[in-house]
Amino acid sequence: MKFQKRTWSSLFIIALLLLLSACSGSDEGSTGKENSGDSDEASTQKITIFQSKVEISDQLEALAKEYTTETGVEVEVWGTTGDDYFEQLQIRLNSDQGPSIFSLQNVTEAEKMKSYVADLSSEAYAKDIAPGMELKVEDKIVGVPYGVEGFGLVYNKDLVKPEDVADYESFVSTLEKLKAEDITGLGLSKEAYFLIGHISNYPFSLQSDHYEFIDKLTSGDVTMAETKEFQEFGKFMEAIKANTPSPLDVTYDKEVGDFAAGKSAMIHQGNWAYGMLADFDVDFEVGMLPFPLNGTDKLAVGVGNNWAVNGKKDEAETKAAKDFLNWMFTSETGHRYIVEEFGFVPALTTIEANDLDPLSQDVLNASNSGQTIPWAQNYYPANIVPNDFAPKAEEFFLSKDMTGEEFIENLDDAWKNAVK
Amino acid sequence: MKKFYKILKELLLLIAALFFLSPIYIIIVNSFKDRQELYENVLALPKEFSFQYYIEAMEKMNFLNALANSLYITILSVLIIVVLSSMTAWMLARTDNKLSKIIFMIFIATMLIPFQTLMMPLMQFMSTITNTLHIPMINTREGLIFMHIGFSSSISVFLYHGFVKSIPITLEEAATIDGASKFGVFWRIIFPILKPITVTVMILNVINIWNDYLLPSLTLTDKGLRTIPLSTFYFFGEFTIQWNLAMAGLMLTIIPVVIFYVLAQKHIIKGIGEGAVK
Amino acid sequence: MQNKNNKGWYLLFTAPLFIIFLTVVVIPFVIGIYYSFFKWDGIGANPKVFVGFDNFIKLFGDTRFLESTWKTTLFTILAVISVNIVGLVFALLVTSKLRTSNAARTMVFMPYLIGGLILGYIWQFIFLDVFTLIGEVTGLENVFFNWLIDMDFALYALVFVFTWQMAGYIMIIYIAGIQSIPNDVMEASMIDGASWWQRLKNITFPLLMPAFTISLFLTLSSAFKIYDVNLSLTGGGPANSTEMFAMNIYNEIFGYGNYGYGQAKAIIFFLIVAAITLTQVYITKKREVEL
Numbered sequence: 001m002k003f004q005k006r007t008w009s010s011l012f013i014i015a016l017l018l019l020l021s022a023c024s025g026s027d028e029g030s031t032g033k034e035n036s037g038d039s040d041e042a043s044t045q046k047i048t049i050f051q052s053k054v055e056i057s058d059q060l061e062a063l064a065k066e067y068t069t070e071t072g073v074e075v076e077v078w079g080t081t082g083d084d085y086f087e088q089l090q091i092r093l094n095s096d097q098g099p100s101i102f103s104l105q106n107v108t109e110a111e112k113m114k115s116y117v118a119d120l121s122s123e124a125y126a127k128d129i130a131p132g133m134e135l136k137v138e139d140k141i142v143g144v145p146y147g148v149e150g151f152g153l154v155y156n157k158d159l160v161k162p163e164d165v166a167d168y169e170s171f172v173s174t175l176e177k178l179k180a181e182d183i184t185g186l187g188l189s190k191e192a193y194f195l196i197g198h199i200s201n202y203p204f205s206l207q208s209d210h211y212e213f214i215d216k217l218t219s220g221d222v223t224m225a226e227t228k229e230f231q232e233f234g235k236f237m238e239a240i241k242a243n244t245p246s247p248l249d250v251t252y253d254k255e256v257g258d259f260a261a262g263k264s265a266m267i268h269q270g271n272w273a274y275g276m277l278a279d280f281d282v283d284f285e286v287g288m289l290p291f292p293l294n295g296t297d298k299l300a301v302g303v304g305n306n307w308a309v310n311g312k313k314d315e316a317e318t319k320a321a322k323d324f325l326n327w328m329f330t331s332e333t334g335h336r337y338i339v340e341e342f343g344f345v346p347a348l349t350t351i352e353a354n355d356l357d358p359l360s361q362d363v364l365n366a367s368n369s370g371q372t373i374p375w376a377q378n379y380y381p382a383n384i385v386p387n388d389f390a391p392k393a394e395e396f397f398l399s400k401d402m403t404g405e406e407f408i409e410n411l412d413d414a415w416k417n418a419v420k
Numbered sequence: 421m422k423k424f425y426k427i428l429k430e431l432l433l434l435i436a437a438l439f440f441l442s443p444i445y446i447i448i449v450n451s452f453k454d455r456q457e458l459y460e461n462v463l464a465l466p467k468e469f470s471f472q473y474y475i476e477a478m479e480k481m482n483f484l485n486a487l488a489n490s491l492y493i494t495i496l497s498v499l500i501i502v503v504l505s506s507m508t509a510w511m512l513a514r515t516d517n518k519l520s521k522i523i524f525m526i527f528i529a530t531m532l533i534p535f536q537t538l539m540m541p542l543m544q545f546m547s548t549i550t551n552t553l554h555i556p557m558i559n560t561r562e563g564l565i566f567m568h569i570g571f572s573s574s575i576s577v578f579l580y581h582g583f584v585k586s587i588p589i590t591l592e593e594a595a596t597i598d599g600a601s602k603f604g605v606f607w608r609i610i611f612p613i614l615k616p617i618t619v620t621v622m623i624l625n626v627i628n629i630w631n632d633y634l635l636p637s638l639t640l641t642d643k644g645l646r647t648i649p650l651s652t653f654y655f656f657g658e659f660t661i662q663w664n665l666a667m668a669g670l671m672l673t674i675i676p677v678v679i680f681y682v683l684a685q686k687h688i689i690k691g692i693g694e695g696a697v698k
Numbered sequence: 699m700q701n702k703n704n705k706g707w708y709l710l711f712t713a714p715l716f717i718i719f720l721t722v723v724v725i726p727f728v729i730g731i732y733y734s735f736f737k738w739d740g741i742g743a744n745p746k747v748f749v750g751f752d753n754f755i756k757l758f759g760d761t762r763f764l765e766s767t768w769k770t771t772l773f774t775i776l777a778v779i780s781v782n783i784v785g786l787v788f789a790l791l792v793t794s795k796l797r798t799s800n801a802a803r804t805m806v807f808m809p810y811l812i813g814g815l816i817l818g819y820i821w822q823f824i825f826l827d828v829f830t831l832i833g834e835v836t837g838l839e840n841v842f843f844n845w846l847i848d849m850d851f852a853l854y855a856l857v858f859v860f861t862w863q864m865a866g867y868i869m870i871i872y873i874a875g876i877q878s879i880p881n882d883v884m885e886a887s888m889i890d891g892a893s894w895w896q897r898l899k900n901i902t903f904p905l906l907m908p909a910f911t912i913s914l915f916l917t918l919s920s921a922f923k924i925y926d927v928n929l930s931l932t933g934g935g936p937a938n939s940t941e942m943f944a945m946n947i948y949n950e951i952f953g954y955g956n957y958g959y960g961q962a963k964a965i966i967f968f969l970i971v972a973a974i975t976l977t978q979v980y981i982t983k984k985r986e987v988e989l
């Protein structure tokens with residue numbers, strides 16, 4: 001009896017030990033794999049990339065492969081879906097499992113990650129970044145744009161002429177005219193950024209100094225409700241609500257589908273929407289026009305994503321990461337990938353862009369001729385768009401009698417909540 | 421008259437079940453459509469049933485490799501969970517003292533913690549274990565299995581505990597008098613009786629572990645280690661989903677669990693016959 | 699000696715699982731409690747400031763959190779009732795020896811096999827396209843419309859989808875319970891001429907008490923913790939009207955970057971749910987019939 005018990009317990013302990021050793025065993029296996037490359041120094045280095053634009057994952061992996069063949073440095077691209085990227089990045093950095101290269105959307109994110117981002121100011125390509133497009137924290141360049149992007153009124157050239165939407169009066173009468181023909185004048189969709197995020201950008205961008213304005217708004221020195229551009233923006237939103245179907249019923253897919261089918265004449269979107277538009281049979285010409293708040297004729301052009309290097313990794317890895325970015329921004333292969341494979345409007349003056357799609361071409365033209373207003377949304381408090389602006393916008397579109405003025409007051413409250 | 425009622429019941433049941441199944445129709449038909457077709461009508465049958473999106477999804481997901489990972493992780497986790505949690509539950513249910521009650525309470529109370537609030541400290545702690553004890557918890561399949569066991573233990577112990585209580589204690593007392601050790605009593609007498617609930621525990625854990633996205637997405641970064649749900653990330657863009665690929669990927673994900681479920685179900689029914697020991 | 703042996707067995711049977719469980723669940727939870735006393739944005743290198751109980755005090759003035767508490771409670775009550783009724787009815791039907799039983803059992807369970815986020819997206823299609831279509835065809839446009847953009851109905855939509863997903867799971871538990879009812883008891887009652895309802899009330903339900911305990915606890919806890927369906931179906935909208943607890947906490951931690959405050963919410967949340975569910979388990983356990 002006694003003997004039997006002891007055998008059982010020892011068997012059990014052995015089983016547990018086996019399990020644990022299986023764990024540690026597999027680790028040796030994987031490190032062994034890493035070192036099994038060539039014997040020269042560079043090849044033992046491995047870098048990892050973690051980024052949020054799922055649409056380019058495939059192409060990025062291909063680029064990484066080319067880099068490995070050329071230099072021997074192993075590059076691993078991690079995957080994540082678009083919506084939980086920043087949470088995952090945060091968790092990984094906190095548990096010392098961070099990637100060597102990661103993406104950041106804007107200054108607010110960069111400020112948050114201040115202690116992790118490496119200084120890229122002295123990199124060779126840094127001087128070539130289009131003016132004002134670099135991601136800076138405390139005067140150091142910490143992020144290089146993926147590309148520039150622009151948004152505005154994406155329009156069907158058969159249904160709308162540029163002079164139809166040149167100012168508030170013409171904009172409203174165009175919406176009314178289209179409504180009478182049973183066509184949606186301007187389509188928005190329910191995703192936070194497409195519902196309110198991008199469009200809310202205009203009254204901020206039109207301030208003479210939007211940084212200062214945002215600071216004052218945060219400190220409570222000004223309110224949106226008392227600012228002229230916002231009052232006008234409220235009127236625009238009211239006109240959109242009055243003359244188009246509720247965007248809360250519309251997904252991004254449907255927004256673009258309706259536009260492609262000719263059911264809506266304009267949608268408020270950016271050049272990225274072309275990728276989706278190409279999936280539909282579109283038998284008319286498309287282009288992008290400025291949203292005529294205060295009669296402006298400039299497109300909102302900015303940067304949606306930036307590459308950043310993790311400065312908290314050991315020196316060799318940080319250097320290898322910088323080398324990779326340097327290669328991507330200076331080599332011919334890198335340039336080809338950025339323009340042709342990723343489909344970006346390049347943000348580096350040294351990269352030439354040919355054969356852009358019509359929307360990207362409009363963005364590039366505006367950017368080259370300086371007809372642009374900035375993306376003030378990059379300086380909004382973190383996540384204010386999904387957390388605070390979107391609920392207010394939903395409320396606005398749900399309640400038939402909320403005026404544009406009340407909506408702006410609500411946005412003031414949302415801002416206060418986000419910065420408290 | 422009685423027959424009429426029976427037929428009515430049959431029909432009602434079938435209609436209700438079809439209603440439950442109907443959203444799955446949407447998944448299937450749309451896995452054959454391109455974006456234009458999907459936009460035109462979500463409900464219509466596809467113009468043609470070509471498996472191109474399935475093939476494309478399989479290629480992008482690196483399906484066979486992901487399948488192997490998923491199988492390895494799920495099978496190992498579930499087997500260990502069944503062994504450990506049935507033993508624990510039986511011991512806790514049969515040893516009626518304060519300690520047992522406290523342990524059992526801790527097990528069930530933690531079922532109420534949303535995973536989202538645990539993930540950051542969990543990853544920090546796992547990384548500490550990796551760095552100090554040199555047991556690689558992160559980015560290994562075994563580490564993930566370990567965590568799956570931990571997270572599934574509450575519900576498994578809870579389910580077993582409830583059913584152990586319904587087994588007459590006299591059975592094991594008789595065996596103990598015959599001189600069998602606790603180990604022998606458990607494996608030779610109790611565990612066979614627990615078969616129906618074991619199958620239930622297995623089904624639930626297989627599904628949860630097989631479909632889990634969040635935990636593997638935090639722990640596995642190596643491309644070669646990705647499970648099936650992890651490999652579908654390619655189809656979920658920043659603002660839009662590649663519906664056809666995502667739906668095809670989803671079908672590929674659930675087919676193995678459906679097979680498992682149908683097979684396991686037979687055992688539940690069979691298990692009842694055997695369980696009639698009482 | 700016997701006693702000492704028993705201790706050894708006790709340890710051998712319970713310790714392995716309990717140790718794994720401690721490492722994976724309990725210790726991280728305790729670390730989380732520790733963070734709830736700090737003001738911290740969740741970035742490792744950024745400063746953590748000790749604030750004592752401030753985070754907990756702040757909670758009671760947070761209207762969005764309180765609103766979400768109320769919404770979660772309402773959702774949970776509705777969800778627990780509907781999941782258990784649907785699950786139990788199906789369990790009774792499929793165990794009553796009908797020809798369609800097997801097929802039905804698999805079909806009802808199917809939704810649970812499809813986990814994750816994509817369910818919510820599919821239901822978005824259904825509410826948007828199918829519901830509006832039914833509304834147009836039948837003329838019942840005030841019942842069948844897109845529930846997701848109505849501040850009140852969005853919550854019912856959540857209950858609806860949650861029931862659709864969970865009912866099969868709960869059905870499985872009830873089936874196991876029904877099938878463990880000894881056959882002879884049933885047969886004896888049939889011979890005695892008890893009607894279907896009498897058998898249900900006097901035999902099935904009392905003997906199903908353990909299954910009730912389990913099912914209620916499972917639905918209660920998963921309804922309270924609901925996150926995936928919430929995120930993919932309504933995203934908390936419209937206008938935050940369906941932002942449940944777990945989502946509110948998640949947004950606090952990762953959306954606003956208030957890590958410590960979010961953890962404080964999580965702990966309060968845990969205490970509330972634990973109090974409710976443990977009371978429920980205690981009450982139903984008392985009513986269980988031990989064999």
